[in-house]
């Protein structure tokens with residue numbers, strides 16, 4: 001088992017290095033001074049428990065995909081010595097014990113997510129979701145950002161890298177989350193939300209369900225995040 005782990009770690013490193021080297025041509029300057037730069041990633045796998053989020057055309061629960069990608073991202077960041085804070089690591093909602101009705105649970109759940117981010121010193125939120133639209137032809141990952149310059153820059157880098165590494169035909173641009181996503185509007189720290197793809201598109205849903213594609217998504221995100229954390233240390 002030990003031997004297998006070493007082989008896996010080496011393979012992961014090789015792929016990450018390949019991703020990072022492609023990243024070099026795309027990256028721009030770090031945007032915050034050292035004392036402002038976030039140092040602790042908070043990974044938020046969207047939804048969970050009885051809140052499955054969107055349901056794919058083939059029946060995929062968004063919450064399951066969010067968790068699968070998030071756990072891979074956690075493992076990769078750990079491999080590089082960064083311990084992220086996880087909003088959840090199992091198929092559970094995060095509402096408090098006193099919440100009774102469905103709407104109380106939803107409100108409590110989102111408040112707890114906001115609180116966890118705001119209570120984490122130096123937090124950078126990375127929220128993982130899947131998209132859905134009423135028409136099936138739309139596809140492609142899209143990154144949304146909280147209302148600050150760091151988040152916008154990070155989202156643009158992430159969008160460019162997702163396009164370069166996974167989907168050169170993806171023409172989507174990073175977009176502000178202001179006014180649309182409660183969590184992103186209520187955090188007091190930088191944050192991005194990655195919609196990994198569209199569950200309303202049958203081909204993309206199938207791809208998103210593939211463990212290899214989930215790993216590639218997580219590797220791409222890890223490469224961009226680690227690069228920015230390294231930048232923070234260098235400033």
Ligand SMILES: [Zn+2]
Pocket residue numbers: 046047053054062129130
């Ligand atoms: Zn969602």
